[in-house]
Amino acid sequence: MLAYIGRRAVLAIFTVWAISVLAFAIIQLPPGDYVTSYIAQMASMGSVVTDEEAQSLRIQYGLGQPIYVQYFKWVKLIAWGNFGMSMEWRRPVTEVIGERLWLTIVVSVAALILTWALALPIGIYSAVRQYSVGDYLATFVGFIGLAVPNFLLALVILYLGFVLFNAHIGGLFSPELQDAPWSLARVWDLLKHLPIPALILGLAGTAQQIRIMRANLLDELGKPYVVTARSKGLAEARVIVKYPVRVALNPFASTIGYTLPYIVSGSIIVSLVLGLPTVGPLLLKALIAQDMFLAGTIVLLLGVMTVIGTLVSDILLVWIDPRIRLEDT
């Protein structure tokens, strides 16, 4: 078990490294270096950066030195919690991102939980009542979920909400609580706004998971041990839940690692359409304004967050499934 988690952790570290290289590449891609554009920015605001200040910034970021030196200097700064300055906001990047990162996590996790909460019962139902009306309905909704890109789904739901109920569905908070400090009322408000974005984000994943669960369970339902359980006189619900579902759950659970990156990815675009205060809109704005430290940091943090989430889910999986636990210990 430890060996398995160890291997996962090593892979996670490599992934974080790969993400950091990519984020650094994104920061480096636009022409011109950071300090030059910083000086230009300050000059346009009417303040002057002295030569000494510019010089010390250049040394801090290793500008003019080979690219790998610059990369290491950047990593070193990040390790100290210094993500650089946002050009556009003229504030440290961490301040600009603020609670948006946490809200991104909240939305993603809510989508993940909803995916599971929906896919598990529906998948079981579809398999047990194969070819019933409910099964066909689930399959149909599933295909819609897979075929409609989530930002289009968000658009359609927003439109329907606007036309049918004359309500603006977007956002995570009511206007009066938008900038309020955290309180019980604000948390409750957030919970009330969560289901729609979570549903939109989770639908594609749910569709996929329903299909996986249905197929797995159908494979198991015909096996002799199910017949045995039934002939022992167990109640049907108990037969299903006690044996085949537990076996079918395993491949179902192992796909969680692929669902999370997908949801996080999707949350960026869906946030833009629904106007959620996550890092999505910030990332787009930063990229368009070529505010590269902000953009690079968001890409890095999103990646790291996903890797941690996947690692946690892997560990949970080991805990749930004894077969992985006992494998090559």
Add this chain to the structure above:
Amino acid sequence: MAPVADEQRIFVASQWQLMWWRFRKHRVAVASGIVVVGFYLAVLGADFLAYSDPNASEAQRSLMPPQPIHWFDEGRFRPHVYGLKGARDPQTFKRVYRPDPEQKIPIRFFAEGFEYRFLGVIPMTRHLIGVDPGLDAAKTIFLLGTDVQGRDLWSRLMFGTRISLTIGLLGVTMSLVLGVVLGGLSGFYGGIADTVIQRVIEILRSIPTIPLWMGLAAALPRDWTILQVYFAITIIISLLGWTELARVVRGRFLALREEDFVVSARLVGCSQMRTIFVHMVPSFMSHIIAATTLALPAMIISETALSFLGLGLRPPAISWGVLLQQAQNVQTVAISPWLMLPAVPVIVAVMAFNFLGDGLRDAADPYGR
């Protein structure tokens, strides 16, 4: 046919024949195949199907609603549309259009229109439909309405289809090359190459891709031409899309490596290249085709999403994503819902490719089940 004869037919049938029979049984997949062929015909004949210049804008015709075709006029087949009467809404001061049944604008087939080159070579001015050129300028048709700048949505949709579907096809081709080479290396040689490539795939799959695409796409220089941006976007979406294809190819290589016919090919002294390309690849060609078809929807969605955000193709280029940009604002869409129409081909295409791919995947293994 009698079952015996049927069985004999199966014994002598070639691999591709078996697959075709298997595929034919999958009704939805066949229908999807027809839809896909239709889409690509529209790609070829986009300028023929369009009836007005997709970039011709006219502020006077901003946000006109779609004009449905009426096929019969007083019991006779005479396709026409109703003219639109513009007026100011007395309360909101917005310009609104109402169909005017008095004014019938006849539709002509193979009508004269803007000049183009059919299939890129033959100069032509004929379009599938159109209106009499002599009529006054206000009497035109907008099958799907117009956008904010007064450009005809139907014509723009045709040209958007061309770009969106070819970008998907090109992107998937590039992914395919990467996937086959890397998946092949991984599956055929095994060992360290396999471990490294598998880990790289795992890493790539655990990174949220959209922020990365956005970062890369935003870094494209602003002064690039449409063509340059087009190819750059294709490369970006294919760079991250090859992993699934590589996985399929690797799986097939692993399955086939120890098969008798591969071992005997090696034993009679075939070179490695010959073993791979003459003996192994043809036997899993069908699997590759199926995996490629299943990879296409993701490409189409990626392009649409990027362009929708304004980071992919930029106007004057037209793609489904670019068209959907106009539908970003709910208030606009609530007043002019037809701006959301470009979502329909996206969804239909994605569904069709998915069903077709499913059918092909089942058919790729005609002996299974």
